[in-house]
Amino acid sequence: MYLLTGNNEVGPALTRRLQQLSLLLFAELPAPSASVTLQAGEAVDSAVPADHWAFLSGGQVRGIQAQQGVVEYEAGDLLGLTGGYALPDFSYVAQQPSTLNLYPVGDVLRHLHLSKQRAAQWTAYLLTHISLLQQTVTGDASNAPTTGSGFLQFAPGEVMIREGELAGEVYHVVQGHADVYRGDTKVGEVLPGELFGAMAMLCGTPRTATVIARDDVLVAAVPQDDFQSLISRHPETAVTLMENMARAINDLNDRLRQHETTTL
Missing domain, CATH: 2.60.120.10 (Jelly Rolls)
Known part of the structure; x- marks a missing residue:
C-alpha cells in the first residue's frame, strides 16, 4: 500500500x-x-x-x-x-x-x-494505517509544525512530551528512539513502531512522564478525536493498551525502587 x-x-x-x-x-x-x-x-x-x-x-x-x-x-x-x-x-x-x-x-x-503480542501488533497496524492516510491531508511532512497534529520531527535532546502537561495526542514513532524519564530518573525507552502518550489520553490525566528524543525522531501525532474513534471501532485495542500500560507501570515502579535503593 x-x-x-x-x-x-x-x-x-x-x-x-x-x-x-x-x-x-x-x-x-x-x-x-x-x-x-x-x-x-x-x-x-x-x-x-x-x-x-x-x-x-x-x-x-x-x-x-x-x-x-x-x-x-x-x-x-x-x-x-x-x-x-x-x-x-x-x-x-x-x-x-x-x-x-x-x-x-x-x-x-x-x-x-x-495472543497479546499479535493484538499489540494489530494496534500498531491500525495506528500506522491512520498515520499513512493522514498524509493525504497533511501534505509534505518536511513542512510540518513542531506542535499540533500531523507529523512532528524532534532533534536529539528535544523534549517530546513533558511530565505534568495536559494530553492532546497519542504519538506513534515512525523513526528514531526516545528515552522516558520520571523526574531526573530514566525509567524506559520508546522504540520505532511503538506508541506513547496513551495513558494520559485514556485516563484523562496529565502526562505521567517526560519523553526526550535520543536521536532524530519522527512521530505521527494522532489527535484525541481520531484516537477515540479508533478505540470505539476497535474496543479490543483499549484492552491491549491498558495491559501494555500496566506492564510499563510495573517496570517504572521497579526502576524507581532500584534508584531509591542505590541513592540511600
Missing part, C-alpha cells in the same frame, strides 16, 4: 512499517471463505460483502475518493478496513487482473487476538 499523493520521506517509511506488520499479522491466516478474480477496470466493492475484508493476493487495486486516486494497493494488502464496520471507505478499482481472498471480519479479528 502506498499513497498516490504527496512526495516526502514519511510515506515510504510508514509504508515499510505497514508491510512489516502485515507479514507478522496475516501470514498465518486460515483458508479464505472465498476468492474472486477481477479484470482491469472492474470495481471491487460489489465483489466484497459488507461484513468481509479482502486481502489482495495478486495484482494491483486503486483506492479512489472523490473521483481521485488516493492509495495504491499491492499483493499482501488489506482492503476495506473501515468498510468492514459499515463506515465510509474508499471505492476500489482493479488496475490489472487481481485476485482477492475474502474473510469474514469476525474471523480475522479472532485470529488477530489469539
Whole structure:
C-alpha cells in the first residue's frame, strides 16, 4: 500500500512499517471463505460483502475518493478496513487482473487476538494505517509544525512530551528512539513502531512522564478525536493498551525502587 499523493520521506517509511506488520499479522491466516478474480477496470466493492475484508493476493487495486486516486494497493494488502464496520471507505478499482481472498471480519479479528503480542501488533497496524492516510491531508511532512497534529520531527535532546502537561495526542514513532524519564530518573525507552502518550489520553490525566528524543525522531501525532474513534471501532485495542500500560507501570515502579535503593 502506498499513497498516490504527496512526495516526502514519511510515506515510504510508514509504508515499510505497514508491510512489516502485515507479514507478522496475516501470514498465518486460515483458508479464505472465498476468492474472486477481477479484470482491469472492474470495481471491487460489489465483489466484497459488507461484513468481509479482502486481502489482495495478486495484482494491483486503486483506492479512489472523490473521483481521485488516493492509495495504491499491492499483493499482501488489506482492503476495506473501515468498510468492514459499515463506515465510509474508499471505492476500489482493479488496475490489472487481481485476485482477492475474502474473510469474514469476525474471523480475522479472532485470529488477530489469539495472543497479546499479535493484538499489540494489530494496534500498531491500525495506528500506522491512520498515520499513512493522514498524509493525504497533511501534505509534505518536511513542512510540518513542531506542535499540533500531523507529523512532528524532534532533534536529539528535544523534549517530546513533558511530565505534568495536559494530553492532546497519542504519538506513534515512525523513526528514531526516545528515552522516558520520571523526574531526573530514566525509567524506559520508546522504540520505532511503538506508541506513547496513551495513558494520559485514556485516563484523562496529565502526562505521567517526560519523553526526550535520543536521536532524530519522527512521530505521527494522532489527535484525541481520531484516537477515540479508533478505540470505539476497535474496543479490543483499549484492552491491549491498558495491559501494555500496566506492564510499563510495573517496570517504572521497579526502576524507581532500584534508584531509591542505590541513592540511600
